[in-house]
Amino acid sequence: MVTHVDVLASPVESSPPPFLPTTHTMVTRLRDGIRKPNPKYANLVFSQVSEIEPTSFREANKSDQWRQAMLTEVQALHHNHTWDLVPPSPHRHALPCKWVFRIKRRSDGSIERYKARLVANGFHQQYGIDYLETFSPVVKHVIVRIILSLVFSRQWPIRQLDVTNAFLHGYLSEEVYMRQPRGFEDPKFPHHVCRLRKSLYGLKQSPRAWFSHFSEFLIHSSFTASKADPSLFIFHKDYNFLFLLIYVDDIIVTGNALSQVNALLQSLNRQFAMKDLGDLHYFLGIEVQRTPDMLCLNQAKYSADLLKMATLHEANPCLTPVATGSQLSSLHGSPLSDPTEYRSLVGALQYLTITRPDISFAVNQVCQFMHQPTDIHWKAVKHILRYVLGTFHDGLVFRPGDSSMIAFSDADYAGNPDDCHSTGGYCIFFGSNLVSWSSKKQPTISRSSTESEYRQLALTAMELSWIQQLLQELHVSLPSPPLLWCDNTSSIALASNPIFHARTKHIAVNYHYVRELVLAGSLHVRYVSTHSQLANIFTKGLPLPRFAFLKSKLLHSSHISLQGDNRDGDKSAHNQALQYL
Template sequence: MVQPKGFEDPTNPQFVCKLHNSIYELKQAPRAWFNCLSTALLSLGFVSSQVDPSLFTYHSDSTHAFLLVYVDDILVTSNVQLFIDELISSLQLDFAMKDLGQLSYFLSIEATRDSSGLHLRQTRYIIDLLDRVNLIGIRPYRAPCVSGTKLSKFDGDPLLDPSEYRHTVGALKYVTLNCPDIAYSMNQLCQHMQAPTTAHWTAAKHVLRYLKNTLDFGLFYRPGSFSINAYCDSDWIGDPDDRRSTCGYGVFVGLNLISWSAKKQPVVSKSSTKAEYRCLALVTTEVYWLRMLLCELQISLDSPPVIWCDNISALAIASNPIFYARSKHIKVDYHFVREKFAHRDIILENISTSIQPTYIFTKGHTADRFCFLRDKMAICDLPASLRGNVSDNDADHSNIQENSKPSQ
């Protein structure tokens, strides 16, 4: 710590402020705040989730409630509206809180409900981002990247000031929370944060052009079954610099996309089968985590999750022990997937490459092909009838914001 400018003590320049209490910006302040809040929730009958530390669940007879915490913002939902009202009243005795009513805007994500389901989008955030980088008038485009292109660290000339690229890509990364269709492009851009070039900046602007064209696009969640279907795919030795593969997966609950990823593998795979099998192990881990989460929510599955892969050899390794001698270097992944498959915790199925939806996470496509894959991911435009509406009273959700430190 140093003396702030304008308040220096010339007679004692070595003096600094003595800290008597924790202040909000310190690293330990969020931990202290979370401990205080979790203690209060546990005393009210909530149980802390073992798979997601920010989730608290409540189950008593026919009453079920779920509370999600992000720093000092809280989402709570229940099948009994009276329980939500009593919970808020109880928390307000110890915390200075403000009830924002029905969920409409949370962490830059806009939520709009109608009779068919829940629409999530980030229209305001994207418009603010375009305005911040002075590209509000940029020409729209139908796809976030050019088909067949792979970014290399040797493309283009180094940027004189890379800070704008880093700020823009960092802001775009947050958009992937609700726009999984740009996950592959963001995976490419984030790999060049250290030394961005003009080619990388052009690719970033290409993503902005796509977002300009799809301002009201987002995820659409509708009620239905809780069957789990996961799709995985890998682009073998796709990186032009280190020849590592890019793997992508998408996990659906019913018709709703719940989890997705586009990630470069940490090691080089010597064959497409090994690259696909590593991706298969990754999505199996995600599916197993989701099963544990649904179990805590007291939601039972009628059938084991199904994982769809377009590589027959990878499926054969998981189901046929005779392939083990050829796959010693992926021994851990082999045992993990084989165990889940043998215990019928997962079901492995083959899918045609032409209809594999996770192709959108592993490579660039033409605009028509990209739109075809995007439609399979339950990413759609907001209906014109809902534009301008920010809330609806058809569901029992509340958005709570904590405005200050806990009352003493």
């Protein structure tokens, strides 16, 4: 018998299914025979699927828009002198290539342009023959949030750039051959092959070649690569500052002088085919809304596309991402016959945590079963998606503030039912803005709650030290040492009292890093009550009042304001920390 939940979670069909009588007493829209869309979700915008992306050259060649898109791509390749036509070599294999078609959309879902990309089939490359090193760094999302928080507090301009055919700018050091693109073979030399001079999309070394070429240009232009993250480039001369963040072919540029920013954009445009997209508004699937008082980040469009892909855009929303006290186990449930969809959705949910710390713990749980998920794990994923449906426009908010650093650290002792590992979490504020957080199972078993909390203190201290190193490179000085809040008095004593060393010989030496920072005076560890521990949301499933209270301290909702209990009776830990500093 089909249950009520299964009916709501099923894909929307062209004709409504016959009404299935139910025996439960709950009054629902389906029980009353109502199948019209709920008007309270009318403001949710989902991407339209009226335009379908072709999957083959033959299909795309029937459309004028896609033929023009392919022609534009080939013209750019020839203009860039990407290859030379040469006779085929009997000793070298020519890689196949294919066309990939994508519809580029704006943040509201409307079509921006049709994009055809010629992609080389890098699966046929052989290591040591036509490629060597492949790794290319991309900027960490933590750094993006720190930079946005910093420059918004200083009211600097933030510009967004896009590189046209970014990978085509990288020069190849290896000898690589490719077949001519279908539909654009040279009529004079139809059997010749392309010897690639520059990198092409699909080659294993293309990201590295592009990044090397771009970074060399920036360093030649007096930029320096950050030691904290090589994808961050810093220019400092006299009183002028410029920061440049690169994520493959998406670039953010900011600085304290608009004239310096414009001069940099002109210099980049002369060297590369750049598109100045104006003020930052949509970056890596993140929508950016800037007002004089705040900077809002959310992934509403990405959430809508994710729910549409999962066919849960008309399901009933949930109030929390995970049930209270939920502990998933690999021993519960029946294995899924095809885990492909599970892995795809969980991977997409991981990307959603860039602006949604409230789902970090729930996503961390389902990520631990990617190798062999069961139907119980699949229900947990759908529970998270239904929570996302009800919190569509939630996201981060940055407001102007000082340069203080405050962190919260917490651990759930032996919370994993399979291996008894603890789950640790932390959140770090730069001023009043949340910039870094984590929810992760600890790698080793702890023998006590004190040990698990102490390990998490050390991991949080390492993240704080890394952020401090970054701020030093940005020439930002902290008014006082970072303040780390913990709700376990024994771990606080362990972090500051070397006499406890005899009891902690079994703890790895690297976890005593926090003790060195405390004794050196570069980190303060203080006690905070469990009720005011913000990191509690990253370690376990919480009841709704508790979850809502903690979420209200981390996120901003454009629809509702979640309030917790005892707000007037007990100040939040964040306010305590700000008052202490």
